[in-house]
Amino acid sequence: MIIRLKKNISDVEVQKIVSFFTDKGLQIKDASSDNVKVFGIIGDTSAIMENDVYAFDGVESLTRIQVPFKKASKLMNPKPTVIDVCGVKIGGGSFVVMAGPCSVESREQIISVAKSVKASGAQILRGGAYKPRTSPYAFQGLELEGLDLLLEAKKETGLPIITEIQSEDLIPRFVKDVDIIQVGARNMQNFHLLKALGKIDKPILLKRGLSATIEEWLMAAEYILAGGNNKVILCERGIRTFEKYTRNTLDLSAVLAVRELSHLPVIVDPSHSSGKWSMVPDLSKASLAVGADGLIIEVHNNPECALCDGAQSLKPEKFDQLMTDLKKIAPIVGKKIA
Ligand code: PEP
């Protein structure tokens, strides 16, 4: 970390700033010249918050050299992390497709969708049991009954399941029955939940927050990693921008940024990114082309009657065509698709 001090700073104020760092076991290297007063801070500065440094009047600017997300960073751990989910490998050259309805609605629906996405080549079944809805009057999910139906679909098809957790009290049940625990965009900074998920041994899919920067997202992953759970999969699901034509704006550059900065696998959700089923196939292909490690896609057997997110859900036959196309593209971009 490099800090530049204001020209007219008093010696007393300089001393206070020096002590702030040395009290934390860090060393100061004075690199000042006649015109500028600059200090290099040497040591592990990841715990230093920028706002605390700017609390000193005499600080002009601060430049971080070290990333604050130590465990998520590629600098500390250059080898790509590969997460094994019931034999399905996520990260490190494979391309894994998770698919299923936004919400589990009934036995017939989840079993029918599970069978069809499996036949098309999906390797993980998605389905929301607890739904985070904007309106309290909208369908909230079948909750524990939904979880039971997901287990029936798993039994029927052999597909591992991913579903969203909303609160810490559900962790024991999810650890027992769910193969990947999804943390939704709205909970990306629910630090209490993230800390609790850090203490378990279960893959976590961490969606990017609605308006989260890439650094905030990686810091959220850091909460889980810091607790000892190193099975984190990141998911870009579109961010809030001024654009209204699509539900969100898919930030494909975030996939590239994560690949540059982190060893964690990163997948894309083209359904929530766009909000339109017609855009899902091409956004999926683009995600594969930029090097994502997989996709999570909403598929519904009767989208017109879906209780949630029908407008962005692919019909099984469209999903099947997409899988055929992805299988053709994968070898060209160096990815293995099962
Ligand atoms: C979902 O996957 O159904 C969902 C609610 O996603 P997000 O948290 O990205 O909005």
Ligand code: MN
């Ligand atoms: Mn949805």
